[in-house]
Amino acid sequence: MNFEQHDNLLLADWSFEGSILSSRADHEISELEKFIHHSYGLAAKGQIQAVLWIQKSHCSDFDPDWLQELSSRILRDELRWRLGRLYRIRRHIQEAAVPWFYITEKSCIGTMAELMFACHRRFVFDTETWFGFPEIAIGQLPALGWLALQLQRKPKLIEFWQRQTLWKAEEAVQFGLVDAALSWKDWRVVLLPWAQRQIEAWEHESGQAARSSVRSRAPDHLWVDRGVPILAKNHLEAYLSRSNRRNEVQAGLDYELIDSAAHFLCQAPYIAWLQRGLQYVETRPLHSSFDLVYLDISESLPPLSIVSRLLDSAYRICFFSNRADSLRENLEAMLSQVESHYRKQPLQVFEKQISWYVGQSPAQPLFPTLAFGSFRNVRFRHKNIEIQGWALAAQSMDRQVIEISEKQREHAPHLSKFFQAVYCVNAPSTRVPLLFIVKSLALQSLVLYSRASGESLTSLLEQLRSLDWNLLGSERHWQRFLDYRLSLKTQVSIPDSLGSFELDRSVLDINSWKGLVEFTQTRRKSDSRRGPGWLNNYLSSFCLDLTRELVKTSSILSNVEADLYLADAMGYPESWGSASIYASRMGQRRRFYSDLQAELNG
């Protein structure tokens, strides 16, 4: 915390990031105490007329350090001691001889918001900010006494605070929590003359009477440990039931409030809530400046579901490509998709969120940069992080998941804002993804089935489509797979096997779908079992066996993860969940796949 004195006002800035309840804030709190002491001295001498307090960083209790401290280290007494200090600071601010003006461009949420509301005038210079006490939702009352004092006077108010816990700046103005909110970027340049005008307005409004009134101050009580005497569900209930039986006027510290707040802050519900809140804030930041995401569209387009999800969560998207031609073509295609998705003109609706430029992709970009290749390969870069991955599902699908190497597991959270799931896998070969091996095994097993049952591949695909196996049932999908295989063939020897899954390689030497269909058509049997139900059971048991094999070869660490991975990679019908769910629900014991294989081999 820094401060400087201008002729008739003190200018202080608050740049502490994190929760002021944590022990990391101790230094800042003592700085603030010193500052208040200093301002009292100056005000007594009549040297200042106002204090300007500028919040420079986002303030909220959603701080990983605070959560860590709360769940592992902090003691209730320590917390109580800190709350007491903060309570005194809040009171000093509220009862200061000179007005405190609070200025912010950033959100202020939780305990810090109480200090903000205690100031005499509150100004917000960015309307994309949030204020309030989210902890009220679980019945945790902010402990610095500003709200508690109001509730003592008018207990009905709690309904208002419970109805909505977070306000956007403009709403906060409506309810009188903030004096003015506007988007004003250049306020710093004219801060001093602006502050002079505010001081004049303040003087004019309050007059001399309000300033000269002497406030009676009772000495603070000695510290007595009362514990939390009654059993209550949450903090709010405990506090309100106590305060009903109490004298209305509170001099000194409100020990009831501080004691009970410290008690309930250390309880499991608050910690669990903080944990949830942290996750929420990480995925959907309350910040005014939206995150910027660069999407490289020189090779192919990103899936519409990713783009629309980013737009919905208020990310700014910058499309770029190294050539103006490809940028124009792809941007036109992308925007027409977005247009049909939202049924509106995207350039007008998302005017502030969509932009583009022509240029090279830098080696270490400042912002997250995502590029989709022509075979659904994904390249993510952010500063010095580089992740290569493979998108599992089809481009048009709503659920987008990605597979990355196990070595890059630590970077997986970076991808979570783009993809619904990130699988970390150990592919048996470094050259090809695990997805490729799974796909090629699936194709081989389809060919095997077609040979055994005597049905042609085209009719198999028809059956698959009607069974909702849309990915496996698409001819184009298999053609793309064969294309990719052909593009690999010249470079590396391709592993088409996994553990004991070793199938007919000769099938895979055919490079086009047409050839494959001709290859299977010739073998026709009449006496074998076939039909959609049989096919579905066969594929499900294939998935189950492959799941076991994936875990056995330690490609994927856990059974559950392998099951989900296969469901995404094979496009398992959504209504049935995954292979293991299907098997357990149908009580299926028979292993259709291995039976068939044994039959063929035998």
Added chain:
Amino acid sequence: MYAYETNCILSGSIQRPSMAALDKGMQRPRAMDSLILGRLHRLPYKPELLLYASADAQRPGISNFFGRTTFLNSLSDLWNAVIKEPRTNCCFAQIVDENPLTQNEVTRTALELSLLKVKPFDLSSFEQLLEVQERVYGVSEREYLLIDPLQKFVALEPQRRRRSERENSSDRQKRQVLMIEAYMEPLSDIEKLPEQSAGDLIQLRGRDCGTGDFRQGLQGVADLFKQWDQWLGERSIYPRHFAKIFVYSQIKGLLPACWEELRSRGVAADQVRLPQWAGYSNPLSSYWEFLLTPEPNAAFIHIPINGRCHFAERIRKP
């Protein structure tokens, strides 16, 4: 009197795409956004301050992404924004439209007329300087993607522009613009050089100097150059050591006199650059051109009409 001396890291580029003169309102903020976003992507970290200058003073759409945004009107605005707050790193973007004064044949004759008014100077040698300017002056072109009033995308590519120029060179539907993007990171301590720095580390020095009002007469030029000599002499530098000397003045009649003075100091014609000669220029953009020049050392002289001139020099640190 305004004097400054600073070390900073600078990177940036100057492009000269040609933009269809169809729709100013829709294209300009987009083009500005595209300039800034392209630059942002390549930076080592996010700038706190966005400086922009544009003839229509329109705020670019991306501006609310930055902590602060400042619109620059003049050179002193720039120094107020950058030098007075050495902790901020800033991103600068500017689009300069064709300057109607010095573009075509009419202005060329007007210049010659104003040259005739200042007879005592050697006009033939000044003509020679102008020829050198035309030959030397050139900046890189770049592709751009904009939208036209019908919401269709228009790709502006360098080779396409040349073809269209070849086809109809007299077509005035296209106007050229100058686009400048720069990133500036002032340094208080040279030893503490950040590891990931995108640009050159330069030392920048400058000061104001007052001469007589040029509306009264052109006598102040000799005085101006005497002061310049003196200022350079303090650090024992001679004008001929500069690889490039940028001279910017709105008063065209002054330029032959300046050239005469420079020539008498042993400066060659290809060392001098008159940014306004090519059009699309204003004091601010010519100053940025001076800052972003690839030469290791350069000087800048700004001679406004009221006689409050400005000298600056930049030296690239090894």
